[in-house]
Amino acid sequence: MNEEEQAAAARRVRRLIYMAAGGKIQEEDLGNGETDLRTIGLDSLGYLNLLEGLERTFGVAIDLDQEEDHSFLHTIDNIVRYIGARSAQA
């Protein structure tokens, strides 16, 4: 992804997080892209909703059993990098 595509992906991820958390996390709470989502209240149900949203929005299959390191889900920047890498593989 180029910079413009990355910025667009980040905006979509921010929106997905807001919806996944049922509004409990406001988009302004997300801060910069390096905020650890676990520290601002994204719980296990929120993560489940976020994963569903990421799969359907970006058309990627996310199998946590196949990923040894789950830190790709901890920040918006990491998620965007992961989505970019998976899109490039497809």
Add this chain to the structure above:
Amino acid sequence: MSTAGILRDAAFEAFARHGGRTAVAGGAEVLSYTELGRRIRDAAERLRGTLPAGPHVGFCLGNGPEYVVLYGATLAAAGLPLLLDASFNTGEIAAIRADCGLDALVLERSKAEAFDLPGKGEPLPFAGDVVVLPLAQSGAPTYRPRPDTEVCRFTSGTTGRPKCLEFSGHAVLSAARNWVEGTRMRAEDRTLCLAALSNGLAFNTSLLATFLAGGELHFFKGAPLTRPVARRIEEAGITRLVAFPTLYRNFVAPGGPARATLASLVYAISAGAPLWPDVREEFRSLYGLDVSDYYGIAETGPCTFERHAGHHRGLGEPLPGAEIRIAPDPDGADGEEGTGEVLVRTASMASGYLNHPGLFEQRVDAEGFYHSGDRGRLIDGRLHLVGRTQDHINVAGRKIDPTEVVAVVTALDGVEDAVAFPDEDLNREALVHLVVVAADGGLTKAVVADACRARLAPWKIPGRISFVREIPRTGIGKPRIAALREQLNARKEPAE
């Protein structure tokens, strides 16, 4: 110490009867009934050689074949399995240990290393990364289980002390037999259970019930996303899906799995929280299958099930062995006629709370009916719930005592008053709404949230925190939640 052995005998009788049929499948591991029995006997020998006689073994582990093997092994070693929530923190486990006694924990190796518990022994490795962690008892536990107790499960308690429910072997066996009979479970059934085995839903509908029927119990590793869940259903020919409402909501959201992937399903069962009527409708429209709502209570086991296709309302009829009555509302109450508190009597009732003597008994009347705290009515023999008379908060099937959350917050400097009550997020998921009165402006939501994260299991952490100047209360000091909601709604405070 368990002495009756009813569950051990029932399980081994089933293993012998169903022999080479598949009993358990999880990931790449598939165990026949014969193999499962052998693995349980081997594991029981290891437990006998390592732990004291009649050990109390706490299970702090996600679902999988090893859970079943070590659960069976604990019973076979005349021990007492205590099925903990896998998300319990060190404080909650320490409280259970002091109250009920824990001679060992079954958990993942990484967790065994991380837990800061005195008297930790050398972990005994079992399959994969599952270990049994021996715990040296520093003294006798405060409470001793009843002689016929064979399994303990937990519900939320006050001040970080989960309430330990004792179940006799007879009660657990009755729950399984009545589920088999009431839902016509057969040897051809393959159940995919997505709920944790520490949850009454999974425990009663999936574990022993499946083995009595000679069916297959399938486990799912990883996040229960609809795509891999649907793939598993299709590949394994799953006939029964046991899940929570959120999964069904995700199935019907745009872009969900194709109808053909769920073609093998005969029953889709939802429990833990009420299923949204529009989701039920949409699921039927998309997949051609009614989601059967189930009503069960931690203290009583399974109560109802809807087995008749075409009945789309309510939570079904009482299961065999379960009786339901509605206690009429007092004169002058403004509820609909026939509505009142749901009273339940089952053959699978708990014996009591091990670490809260007398509390369970207070809620059982002279005729043996448990006062559930739920409000509802019976229409054509089917239970319809309309709300709760109690203050418990049900988040994804886990009941939270709001006083536990309030106790954490009122211990903070600068907190004058607090109350917690059930609310919903924008996805209509239940959450704990905590309202705080602070002595000055120094206290922030972040400080309150951090204190909750440090002291409470993740699912008990408030999903919304609000500050007010005063909590409206009645003359006897009870919080007026309806008035507080109105006050908050009028303020239209941004959700946190």
